[in-house]
Amino acid sequence: MKDNTNAENAVSTNTVKIAARDVQVYYGDNHAIKDVNVDIEDKTVTAFIGPSGCGKSTFLRCINRMNDTIDVCRVQGDIRIDGEDIYDRAVDPVQLRAKVGMVFQKPNPFPKSIYDNVAYGPRIHGLARNKAELDEIVESALRRGAIWNEVKDRLNAPGTGLSGGQQQRLCIARAVATEPEVLLMDEPCSALDPIATAQVEELIDELRQNYSVVIVTHSMQQAARVSQKTAFFHLGNLVEFGETDKIFTAPEDERTESYITGRIG
Amino acid sequence: MTELFNSISTPVLILAVLALAVLGYLTIRARAIASGGGDARVLHSLPSYYGYNAAMFIAVPALLVLALWLLIQPMLVQNAVIDTLPAESIAEGASVNLLMSDVRRVADGLETLVAQGVMTTRETLTLDTKTTDLRAVLADVGVAVGAQIEAPVLAAAQKYRNLSTTADAWRTAIVLVLALGGFALAFRMTAPSFRARNAVEAGIKAVLIIAASLAILTTVGIVLSMLFESINFFRLHDWRDFFLGSSWAPNFRGDSNLSILPLLWGTLYISFIALLVAVPIGLFAAIYLSEYAGPKVRAVAKPLLEILAGIPTIVYGLFALLTVGPFLVSVFGRGDNGMLGVDWMSGATSVLTAGLVMGIMLIPFVSSLSDDIINAVPQSMRDGSFGLGATHSETVRQVILPAALPGIVGAILLAASRAIGETMIVVLGAGAIARISGNPFEAMTTITTRIVSQLTGDTDFASPETLVAFALGLTLFVLTLGLNVLALYIVRKYREQYE
Numbered sequence: 001m002k003d004n005t006n007a008e009n010a011v012s013t014n015t016v017k018i019a020a021r022d023v024q025v026y027y028g029d030n031h032a033i034k035d036v037n038v039d040i041e042d043k044t045v046t047a048f049i050g051p052s053g054c055g056k057s058t059f060l061r062c063i064n065r066m067n068d069t070i071d072v073c074r075v076q077g078d079i080r081i082d083g084e085d086i087y088d089r090a091v092d093p094v095q096l097r098a099k100v101g102m103v104f105q106k107p108n109p110f111p112k113s114i115y116d117n118v119a120y121g122p123r124i125h126g127l128a129r130n131k132a133e134l135d136e137i138v139e140s141a142l143r144r145g146a147i148w149n150e151v152k153d154r155l156n157a158p159g160t161g162l163s164g165g166q167q168q169r170l171c172i173a174r175a176v177a178t179e180p181e182v183l184l185m186d187e188p189c190s191a192l193d194p195i196a197t198a199q200v201e202e203l204i205d206e207l208r209q210n211y212s213v214v215i216v217t218h219s220m221q222q223a224a225r226v227s228q229k230t231a232f233f234h235l236g237n238l239v240e241f242g243e244t245d246k247i248f249t250a251p252e253d254e255r256t257e258s259y260i261t262g263r264i265g
Numbered sequence: 266m267t268e269l270f271n272s273i274s275t276p277v278l279i280l281a282v283l284a285l286a287v288l289g290y291l292t293i294r295a296r297a298i299a300s301g302g303g304d305a306r307v308l309h310s311l312p313s314y315y316g317y318n319a320a321m322f323i324a325v326p327a328l329l330v331l332a333l334w335l336l337i338q339p340m341l342v343q344n345a346v347i348d349t350l351p352a353e354s355i356a357e358g359a360s361v362n363l364l365m366s367d368v369r370r371v372a373d374g375l376e377t378l379v380a381q382g383v384m385t386t387r388e389t390l391t392l393d394t395k396t397t398d399l400r401a402v403l404a405d406v407g408v409a410v411g412a413q414i415e416a417p418v419l420a421a422a423q424k425y426r427n428l429s430t431t432a433d434a435w436r437t438a439i440v441l442v443l444a445l446g447g448f449a450l451a452f453r454m455t456a457p458s459f460r461a462r463n464a465v466e467a468g469i470k471a472v473l474i475i476a477a478s479l480a481i482l483t484t485v486g487i488v489l490s491m492l493f494e495s496i497n498f499f500r501l502h503d504w505r506d507f508f509l510g511s512s513w514a515p516n517f518r519g520d521s522n523l524s525i526l527p528l529l530w531g532t533l534y535i536s537f538i539a540l541l542v543a544v545p546i547g548l549f550a551a552i553y554l555s556e557y558a559g560p561k562v563r564a565v566a567k568p569l570l571e572i573l574a575g576i577p578t579i580v581y582g583l584f585a586l587l588t589v590g591p592f593l594v595s596v597f598g599r600g601d602n603g604m605l606g607v608d609w610m611s612g613a614t615s616v617l618t619a620g621l622v623m624g625i626m627l628i629p630f631v632s633s634l635s636d637d638i639i640n641a642v643p644q645s646m647r648d649g650s651f652g653l654g655a656t657h658s659e660t661v662r663q664v665i666l667p668a669a670l671p672g673i674v675g676a677i678l679l680a681a682s683r684a685i686g687e688t689m690i691v692v693l694g695a696g697a698i699a700r701i702s703g704n705p706f707e708a709m710t711t712i713t714t715r716i717v718s719q720l721t722g723d724t725d726f727a728s729p730e731t732l733v734a735f736a737l738g739l740t741l742f743v744l745t746l747g748l749n750v751l752a753l754y755i756v757r758k759y760r761e762q763y764e
Contacts, residue, residue: 069651071559098654108645111668120663121653171649178653 017042017182017212018063023077025058025067032058036077036238038231045204045213047227047244049220051259054233056216060184063214064100065093081182098125101180105187107167109159109174114151117159117170118142121178137177145173146203165196172203183207185215189222201226220260224248232256270434278331278437282444286324289448293319293455301457310462318461319451321468327444334436342428346421364418367410371399371422372429374408381406386430390423491742494735501729507736513699513710515719515730523733525740527699531709532741535620535695536684538705542624543684544677547631554632555639556661567636574629578689585622585694586613593618597706610706612696617705619694623684630680638672639665671755678752682745688713712737 018040025033033055040046048056058067065086067073079086086096098121109117118138121127128134138155142148147169151162159170168188175183185204189197204226207213217223223230224244231241232253240247240256251257273281294316301307308315343365350364375389383406384392392399399414455461499507502523510524550570554563590613595603598610610617642665650660666673696708697718719734726732 064652066648066651069647094654094656096654097652102648102652104645104648104652106645108643108649110646110649110664120650120655124653124655124659124663174649174653 015042016040017081018214019078019080019083020059020062021078021080023059023062023075023079025055025062025076026074027058027070028072032236033062034236038238038241040212040214041229042212043208043210044229045208045215045227046229046231047223048214048216048231048233049218049223049259050233050239052218055236056231056233057186059233059238060186060214060216063182063184064097064102066097066102068093098178099180100182100184101175101178103168103172103175103183103185103188106191107164107171109162109167109170111158111160113156114142114159114162114170115155118174118177121174125178127178141173141177142170144176144207145169146199146206147173163196165192165199168192168196168200169203172200172207176207181211183211183213185213187216187218190218197222220248232259234259270437271430273437275331275335278440279328282324282327282331282440285444285448286320289319289323289451290316293451296452296455297457297461300455308457309460310465314461314465315451315455315459318464318468319448319455321465322447322451323444324447325468326447327440330443331436331440334432334439338429338432338436342425342432345428346425349424350421351417367414367418368421368425370408370410371403371414371418372425374399374403374406374410375422375426377406377408378402389426392419392423488739488742491735491739494732495739498729498732498736501732507733511701513715515733517728517730521730523729525712525737527701528710528712528715528737529740530701531616531695531699532685532711532713534616534705534709535623535691535711536681538616538620539623539627539684539687540677540681542621543627543631543680546624547628547680548635548673550628550632551635551639552661552666555636556657556665567633570632571629573626574633576626578626578687579693581622581626582689582693585618585690589622590614590618590694593621593706609704612708614694614696614708615706616695616709619691620705622694623687623690626687626690627680627684630683631676634676634679635669635673638669638676641672642668671758675752675756678748678755682748682752685748686713686741686745688717692717712741716741 016039018038020036020038020040023033023036024031036055036059048060050056061067062075062079063081063086065075067075075087081096081100084091110120112120115138118141119134122134122137128137139148139152142151147166150166151157151170159167162170168191172183172185172188188204189200192200201222204213204215208228215223215226227244229242230244230247232239232247232251232255234255240251240253242252247256248260251260294312297308297312297315298305305312346368347365350368375384375392378384379386379389383402393416399419400410403410507523507525509526510522511526512522512524513527514522516522554567554570558566593615594610594613596605597603598608600606600608646664646668647660650664655663691711692714695711695714697710697714698708699710699715700707702709716734716737719731719737
């Protein structure tokens with residue numbers, strides 16, 4: 001199931017990118033996330049697995065403060081990126097989200113051209129000084145999204161006209177275009193067919209060269225294929241966190257074992 | 266026999282048919298159960314479906330024929346009677362219609378005489394204007410007739426009453442026969458294998474189709490009636506003057522200037538100012554309500570905004586005339602006594618007055634429709650934009666509004682067609698002077714106000730000054746219809762952009 005052993009060796013030398021301490025999340029009266037402590041490393045793919053409703057997506061959305069847009073949601077505890085508390089008053093969530101990109105479950109290209117979709121982030125953050133630079137940013141983002149060859153001749157075509165897999169890779173390119181440090185992916189392949197999934201997974205593995213990638217997935221095979229670290233969530237608790245190989249071959253907690261062998265979930 | 270059928274009045278007839286339908290329901294239902302040997306499970310349909318089917322067979326054809334007959338009979342009878350009226354009795358200056366109303370009145374009087382037992386039917390047929398003072402006789406039973414009754418009128422009235430009575434009798438007979446025939450048919454059809462459920466289904470479908478086509482036919486009827494009167498108008502007035510002339514000056518001695526252009530200009534100018542007010546305010550209100558307002562604010566503010574849409578337009582007209590107009594005069598008029606010290610505006614009625622108030626009226630149209638459209642933009646669009654580090658207003662401006670634009674354009678076009686067709690606000694707020702001018706402080710007039718003024722008061726439906734109203738109305742109709750079609754086309758074309 002796992003073939004990138006070289007990458008695995010590199011993992012131990014990486015520094016901690018995201019550190020979460022005693023994170024609690026409430027939706028109104030519902031205590032959705034309980035006492036989550038986790039250290040997510042740089043240049044690593046970390047997978048969050050667990051049954052539906054276990055809080056893995058909620059925790060993911062805490063990392064770029066997307067939960068701020070939900071009125072009833074409250075977050076307590078400490079999440080630090082590069083040692084900086086992202087829930088500090090001084091931190092602007094809008095700036096934070098430029099640094100922590102996100103790819104969603106369903107491909108959500110804007111109803112604009114492919115070019116404008118990718119240029120959206122660089123434009124609002126003023127990353128390009130002129131049109132030529134913007135063109136360069138767009139091209140390199142589309143290349144990193146592994147979709148450049150398919151769309152280079154129709155950059156002005158609407159992004160909504162692409163196939164599902166292409167749309168999702170466009171969304172990844174769009175997220176990459178703002179030069180984020182962390183890339184959050186919320187079940188990025190759940191709406192895709194196996195071929196598109198394979199393409200996106202390959203892409204995730206390449207993205208690891210530059211970013212810390214956190215991926216929520218329902219597919220344990222996918223977690224095993226793409227990630228170096230895996231966190232298992234159950235009923236709002238982080239049950240177990242460790243090397244992906246270890247989680248899938250010798251889990252310490254019996255709930256983890258039950259889940260990965262298919263007895264619960 | 267005729268006497269017997271005539272003793273049944275129309276309401277009684279309707280009740281009889283309905284009673285027969287109820288009876289049919291009960292009988293056939295019982296028969297259906299009996300035909301299944303007391304076991305409803307062997308029947309194709311539930312027993313009540315057999316009953317409903319019977320009631321339908323009894324009541325629907327009978328009542329339909331009754332309704333049509335009631336509509337058509339007076340026309341046929343009248344046509345038959347008009348032919349018998351001698352030409353000289355019409356030539357006295359009165360129209361045929363006036364004479365016919367006399368005839369109908371006398372016929373009604375004769376009917377009353379018979380009903381009250383003053384005369385028998387046979388006696389009314391032998392009446393003679395020379396021997397009987399019919400006017401006095403009728404006055405005794407409470408029927409007032411205007412003038413002395415002439416012999417031809419009496420003869421016509423007698424014929425009218427005769428024809429009506431015969432037709433009434435036939436009508437009652439045929440309606441009853443249809444009802445009973447329906448009963449018999451339903452009775453024969455009742456067997457376990459008869460698919461009563463499907464028959465009732467077809468009946469219900471027919472009712473729905475009739476309801477839908479009535480709405481459409483009414484529209485067609487309205488257009489046709491406008492069209493025929495407009496054709497009459499263009500027979501009397503040159504179409505080139507109507508569409509291309511530049512002056513509106515109706516003159517009841519004839520030879521009027523009846524050109525639509527000054528009115529069209531006023532209409533479009535006022536509508537333009539109204540949209541200038543309504544579109545930004547309505548759109549921004551919609552953006553605030555759908556994007557920024559919390560659920561509590563939204564729950565209060567949205568109904569409050571929509572109250573604006575419920576205010577009768579005449580109230581807006583009063584607001585224009587009594588509040589906005591004088592306020593505008595105090596700002597832009599009165600020379601040195603005014604707020605700005607200018608003398609641009611002399612009267613309260615002006616393009617600006619009507620436009621501003623109409624704009625206020627249109628705010629809820631724009632905001633309510635735009636609000637729905639903005640809400641229909643999927644949340645994933647917002648998430649995607651926020652996830653890239655966009656602020657809320659950047660998201661609204663660059664993602665949500667472009668996505669919602671077709672719908673918003675549709676909303677604006679619908680508001681525009683409301684503005685063009687609006688009447689009461691412009692009647693009270695815009696003034697009555699037809700002119701083509703760019704000055705918004707001047708009074709101007711619109712197509713709708715001119716239609717009102719051409720058709721109120723004593724009207725003669727043979728003069729171009731009156732008939733022009735229909736040509737104006739038709740033009741207005743084509744204009745708003747075009748806008749609506751365009752709006753619907755745009756909305757529909759882009760609606761399915763997101764599943």
